[in-house]
Amino acid sequence: MTPELRHLRYFVAVAEHLSFTRAAVALRVAQQSLSQQVAVLERSLGVRLLDRDTRGTRLTELGRLFLPEARAVLARADEAVATVGRAARGEIGRLSLAFLVSTANYMLPPVVRAFRERFPEVELTTEDVTIGDLVTGLREGRYDAAFTRPPLVDDLTTRTLVTEPVCAVLPTGHPLADRAELHLRDLAAEPWVLTSPASWPPWHQKYDRDFARAGYAPDVVARATGVPNLLGLVAAGVGVSRLASSARSLRRTGVVFVPLVGERAETVVVWNPSVAKPVLRNLLDVVTELAAAVDLTRAG
Amino acid sequence: MTPELRHLRYFVAVAEHLSFTRAAVALRVAQQSLSQQVAVLERSLGVRLLDRDTRGTRLTELGRLFLPEARAVLARADEAVATVGRAARGEIGRLSLAFLVSTANYMLPPVVRAFRERFPEVELTTEDVTIGDLVTGLREGRYDAAFTRPPLVDDLTTRTLVTEPVCAVLPTGHPLADRAELHLRDLAAEPWVLTSPASWPPWHQKYDRDFARAGYAPDVVARATGVPNLLGLVAAGVGVSRLASSARSLRRTGVVFVPLVGERAETVVVWNPSVAKPVLRNLLDVVTELAAAVDLTRAG
DNA sequence: CAGGGGTCACAGTCTCCGACTGTAATGGCC
DNA sequence: GGCCATTACAGTCGGAGACTGTGACCCCTG
Structure with a gap:
């Protein structure tokens, strides 16, 4: 039979108190039970760990050697339990x-x-x-x-973190570029630069609904993949576009952002x-x- | 309640077999007992380690994290047991x-x-x-x-390792120096150099008996502390002495060792x-x- | 020197834990 | 639908580990 942690705990307690009686009090068991369990440990190790007689208890040479071993095992066990506890509280682990x-x-x-x-x-x-x-x-x-933009799909849960204005993106010098704000319908006659609808249909269905509500279908003269490219096309004067105002930070020159009234973009x-x-x-x-x-x- | 090694062993077995049934066979317990004990472990950790349903068992994220922890605890425990075993066989430890x-x-x-x-x-x-x-x-x-020379004391146990001749130690050029062997009585007239009787009475009681058996008490003209000093005094011509033949290696010049018939020295x-x-x-x-x-x- | 307080060990009893058996619920596959 | 897996639930049993009571022994103290 191989020892259990209980046996090690008992042995360590006796070794620390150098007394079965006092160790038993500390462990809240009877001295006799403690003696018995330590004896079981000794038998399973095939080794005498403690010299005991009527006037007390002392560690044997082997007991002195085994004490740090037993402590190490117990400490490792405590560590394992603590580790899984911290993982359960999300204090350690991996997050992608x-x-x-x-x-x-x-x-x-x-x-x-x-x-x-x-x-x-x-x-x-x-x-x-x-x-x-x-x-x-x-x-x-x-x-x-x-972290992305809605709309998404039903089997994933989203929580909105930020809402911000949507802006019309115009080339510098565009006739509407100095307006304080615009409505989407103000841009009905403009040539549009948009991203490819293949990227994520739900987005483009939303765009289509927005344009339909504004009363027209945009005249898309170019498709860009990625916001930086799209801003480049606008800066080149190919057409206008619409983006969340945070996209402003991606390009500072050649384009003007004008808020679109009533339109909000969310980051989730x-x-x-x-x-x-x-x-x-x-x-x-x-x-x-x-x-x-x-x-x-x-x-x- | 804090887990016992048994719980860890059971969990590791299930994690390795990814099946309670097969792990139970390997552990030679019933599947039901195994399920129960793993459940106890999970409750004591406050954590679900395994996802189980009708089509099998898989580790949870936390289980995957706890598995190496559990293995480490078990390995440390095995090591502790092995260490005390080796100490019991005298393969490790301290020897003075x-x-x-x-x-x-x-x-x-x-x-x-x-x-x-x-x-x-x-x-x-x-x-x-x-x-x-x-x-x-x-x-x-x-x-x-x-390692020393007898006689010693009753409360210590000795085992003889080596017996060797005892030699008369004479200065080079001494009249008896070219004899092949001598008897102790041949040196009755010589001036003697011996060690101090205070060092270890039992030795000197034995010397006294030897001299008594040879029929005289030696004329001690000098006392030395330590064999090298004694050899120095003999080499200086102060007197003769007697030593185990192995003392030869301590001084090569100025002294001659001649075996004393019937006298043996032991190293124990x-x-x-x-x-x-x-x-x-x-x-x-x-x-x-x-x-x-x-x-x-x-x-x- | 006797008595009290301390040590640990031995013997007997009891309780509960961990094992067992038997059964149920469920899912995948032919 | 029946068969073969899986794990889970319920009830029973045996033994390990707890307890109490007692004894032997040592040491200190009055």
């Missing part, structure tokens, strides 16, 4: 985050900074991804959470609700707090 | 040896070499001591064993019989073997 390329610019730094400050021992990995990779990555468990954190990971809960807490405390669209 | 200064010269190197070869992990300390320190050191447990290993230390048994085995195999008086 995905950022939509167009939100990474302003979301990643504050999010990562805030989370690492609160949970420095969580191994954090981040990736900039396209919307397609983001959704499949969340579904397949490759990412624990992601999204996760797979079937994954119940403690670290994830902590991330959600941190980013929710963070979004309430600071204006993330300006934090990049 | 004392050598009488006059025997250290030829005994220490072969003894230490042989022992370290057989038991390289025993921490060996050696000390050259006078006979008085040697005896009290053994009695007080400061040394585990010592001595230990405290009330100390039952596994390393000590191994030492005794090694030196007994060693003494049987080689002539230790020439090994220095």
Whole structure:
């Protein structure tokens, strides 16, 4: 029979008190039970650990050697329990985050900074991804959470972190460029530059609805992949576009951002609700707090 | 309640087989008992380690993290048991040896070499001591064993390792120096150089008996402390002496060693019989073997 | 020197934990 | 639908580990 942790605890207690009687009191068991269990330990090791007689108890040579061993085993066991406890509270572990390329610019730094400050021992990995990779990555468990723009899909849960104005994006010198604000219908006659609808149909269905509500279908003269490219095309005077105002930080020259009345863009954190990971809960807490405390669209 | 090693063993088995049923077979317990004990472990940790349903068992995120922890605890426990086992077999531990200064010269190197070869992990300390320190050191447990010359005392156990001739020690050019052998009575008229009787009475009582048997009391003209000094006095022509032949190695010039017929000197290993230390048994085995195999008086 | 307080060990009893058996619920596959 | 997996639930049993009571022994003290 191989010893159990109880036997080691008992032995350590006796070794520390150098008395079965006092150790038994400390362990809240009867002295006789303690004697018995230590004897079991000694028999299972095939070794005498304690010299006991009527005037007390002393460690044998082997007992002196085994004491630190027993302590080490107990300490390792405590550590294992503590580790799993901390993991259960989400204080350690791995967290994989995905950022939509167009939100990474302003979301990643504050999010990562805030989370690492609160949970420095969580191994954090981040990736900039396209919307397609983001959704499949969340579904397949490759990412624990992601930051992106709605609308998304029903099987993933989202929480809105930021809402910001949507702006018309015009080339510098455009006739409407000095307006304080615009309506979407003001741009009915303009040539448009938009992203490719293949990237994420739900977005483009929303755009289509917006344009339909404004009473026209835009004359799309160019398609860009990625916001920087799109801004480049606008700066080149190819056409106008519409973007969340936080995109302003991606290009400072050649384009003008004019708020579109009544249009808002959201940035959300999204996760797979079937994954119940403690670290994830902590991330959600941190980013929710963070979004309430600071204006993330300006934090990049 | 804090987990026992059994719980960890059970969990590791299930995690390795990814099946309660198969793990139960391997552990030679019923599946139901195994399920119950793993559930106890999970409850005591406050954490779900395994996802189980009708089509099998998989580790949870936390289970995956706890598995190496559990393995580490079990490994540490095994190591502790193995360590005390090796200590019980005398393969590890500490061994403190004392050598009488006059025997250290030829005994220490072969003894230490042989022992370290057989038991390289025993921490060996050696000390050259006078006979008085040697005896009290053994009695007080400061040394585990010592190498010296008899006679000693009843409360210490001795085992003879080497017997060798006793020689008359004469200055070079002494009239008797070219004899092949001598009897003690041949030296009745000589001036004698001996060690101080205060060093260890039992020795000098034996000397006195030897001289009495030879029919005279020696004319002691000088007392030396330590064999090298004694040899120096003989070389200086102060007188003659008698020493074990192994003392030859301490001085090569100015003295001549002539065997004394019928006189033998012993070198013994001595230990405290009330100390039952596994390393000590191994030492005794090694030196007994060693003494049987080689002539230790020439090994220095 | 006797008595009290301390040590640990032995013997007997009891309780509860961890094992067992038997059964149920469920899912995948032919 | 029946068969073969899986794990879970319920009830029973045996033994390990707890307890109490007692004894032997040592040391100190009055």
